[in-house]
Amino acid sequence: MKVIIDAELCQGQGRCFSMVPSLFYFDELGSGVVIGDGTLTPETLNLARLAQANCPEHAIFIEE
Amino acid sequence: MNDKPPVVDFATDWDHTDPAWVKDPYPIWDDLRLRCPVAHTDRYGGAWFPVTHAGVSEVAKDTANFTSRSVIIADNRPGDEKLPAPIGVAPPITSDPPFHALARKLILPAFAPGIVNALEPQIRELCNNLLDEVIGDEVVNGSLSYAKNIPPGVIRQMLGFPQEDTEKFVEMVHVITEIIDLPFEEREPLFQPVEDYFVAQIEDHQANPREDLTTFLLDAEIEGQKLAIEHVVGTMVLILVAGIDTTWGAIGASLWHLAQHPDDLERLVNEPELMPYAVEEFLRFYAPVTMARLVNADMEYLGCSMKEYDWVLLGFPAANRDPVVFKDADQFIIDRAENRHVSFGLGIHRCIGSNLARLELRVAIEEFIRRYPRFELARKEDVTWSPGQIRGPRNLPLRILG
Numbered sequence: 001m002k003v004i005i006d007a008e009l010c011q012g013q014g015r016c017f018s019m020v021p022s023l024f025y026f027d028e029l030g031s032g033v034v035i036g037d038g039t040l041t042p043e044t045l046n047l048a049r050l051a052q053a054n055c056p057e058h059a060i061f062i063e064e
Numbered sequence: 065m066n067d068k069p070p071v072v073d074f075a076t077d078w079d080h081t082d083p084a085w086v087k088d089p090y091p092i093w094d095d096l097r098l099r100c101p102v103a104h105t106d107r108y109g110g111a112w113f114p115v116t117h118a119g120v121s122e123v124a125k126d127t128a129n130f131t132s133r134s135v136i137i138a139d140n141r142p143g144d145e146k147l148p149a150p151i152g153v154a155p156p157i158t159s160d161p162p163f164h165a166l167a168r169k170l171i172l173p174a175f176a177p178g179i180v181n182a183l184e185p186q187i188r189e190l191c192n193n194l195l196d197e198v199i200g201d202e203v204v205n206g207s208l209s210y211a212k213n214i215p216p217g218v219i220r221q222m223l224g225f226p227q228e229d230t231e232k233f234v235e236m237v238h239v240i241t242e243i244i245d246l247p248f249e250e251r252e253p254l255f256q257p258v259e260d261y262f263v264a265q266i267e268d269h270q271a272n273p274r275e276d277l278t279t280f281l282l283d284a285e286i287e288g289q290k291l292a293i294e295h296v297v298g299t300m301v302l303i304l305v306a307g308i309d310t311t312w313g314a315i316g317a318s319l320w321h322l323a324q325h326p327d328d329l330e331r332l333v334n335e336p337e338l339m340p341y342a343v344e345e346f347l348r349f350y351a352p353v354t355m356a357r358l359v360n361a362d363m364e365y366l367g368c369s370m371k372e373y374d375w376v377l378l379g380f381p382a383a384n385r386d387p388v389v390f391k392d393a394d395q396f397i398i399d400r401a402e403n404r405h406v407s408f409g410l411g412i413h414r415c416i417g418s419n420l421a422r423l424e425l426r427v428a429i430e431e432f433i434r435r436y437p438r439f440e441l442a443r444k445e446d447v448t449w450s451p452g453q454i455r456g457p458r459n460l461p462l463r464i465l466g
């Protein structure tokens with residue numbers, strides 16, 4: 001399982017990296033980026049879901 | 065404050081400056097959401113107000129049918145010649161694509177999280193200095209003595225303007241934020257001294273470049289071209305207009321809430337790890353900003369017959385209370401885990417200062433409640449709210465409890 005950010009949809013609201021800094025970071029324009037390749041473990045899946053549920057732009061996706 | 069006829073039905077004659085709306089807009093919006101998803105008024109030359117999250121979201125993201133040329137509702141319908149598209153008078157907030165992206169990229173790096181987060185110690189010190197000034201007072205004005213002074217203090221430091229000009233700067237900031245509501249012609253004479261001061265600061269930075277926002281703007285380029293001085297001044301003005309009253313309102317409203325909810329206050333004092341959640345819930349529940357758009361051409365939209373140059377007021381704060389999207393939308397839940405609030409807007413105009421605003425709000429509340437773990441409203445009836453599109457308590461006397 002992987003978490004991804006759709007760069008087209010992301011507007012840099014900053015919710016993912018401020019809430020779940022273990023999975024997300026930001027670039028120099030303030031857009032969200034996934035740390036590493038985004039592979040999720042059963043433990044980090046819930047964190048990814050939390051970020052997803054807080055993204056106002058619906059830009060975070062979790063791939064099975 | 066308002067010589068307009070009172071509103072009888074907000075569904076067909078709404079007015080965001082009506083005293084009832086200014087005092088407590090939430091019941092009005094809740095009622096409208098049940099009756100009509102988009103309210104209309106003939107005031108201001110014709111204007112629409114979508115009340116649902118879906119309606120607000122659709123308009124905010126539709127930059128083809130709506131323009132940002134004028135984001136503050138004026139008394140009259142604007143003609144085209146005064147508001148040149150797609151740049152507008154204060155890029156990027158008044159710009160449309162494709163120019164918008166250029167103007168936005170220019171300032172985004174200056175407000176990126178890495179840069180902004182480094183300001184935390186300075187913001188904390190600023191808050192403590194303000195609290196020191198009222199030390200020992202039984203009643204502290206959470207708005208006028210505290211919230212109001214934090215955003216200009218932070219931005220003065222970011223711009224690298226002299227510390228000794230702090231008071232002068234706060235004054236000028238308030239001139240700027242007051243005059244945006246005036247007709248074009250009346251702004252000029254009031255704005256001149258502010259412009260002169262900004263130009264003097266810019267010249268000083270040209271002579272002595274240093275690591276700050278002013279130097280950043282002077283070095284910035286759009287398509288290989290340095291900015292004209294007017295563009296640098298214009299950008300500074302935009303940052304002040306967009307960054308001061310808004311954050312002032314958010315800090316003030318959060319204190320207003322805590323003053324009336326001792327249980328929430330106590331939890332925040334005892335469980336500081338709740339703060340990030342509380343900050344988002346303050347922002348959702350008391351979102352200070354509504355922004356306007358203009359309709360580009362006659363069309364049927366959201367079931368309404370919209371006309372060219374009609375206004376659409378984007379009620380981000382109303383969207384935040386839509387029960388379709390938020391569970392227990394009308395409840396303030398300090399540890400709300402799922403909170404997709406749209407207080408910083410949606411789509412390409414997402415607030416550039418959101419990381420900074422969030423940081424200021426968090427630090428301002430942390431320092432206030434560290435100093436004063438218990439306080440209440442001194443006199444509820446003395447609290448007043450700003451009218452118009454940026455909402456916040458203007459007068460907020462708080463009684464400090466032992």
Ligand code: HEM
Nearest residue numbers: 156157306307310311314353355408409413415416417421
């Ligand atoms: C709690 C405080 C704040 C709130 C609620 C807020 C809200 C907003 C909203 C809703 C927008 C979107 C406007 C639109 O769609 O037309 C916006 C845009 C903007 N804000 Fe903020 N803002 C806040 C603080 C700040 C601060 C501190 C700054 C800068 C120092 C700032 C700078 C801007 C700028 C430059 C834009 C225009 C972005 C663009 O058009 O691309 N804001 N803000």
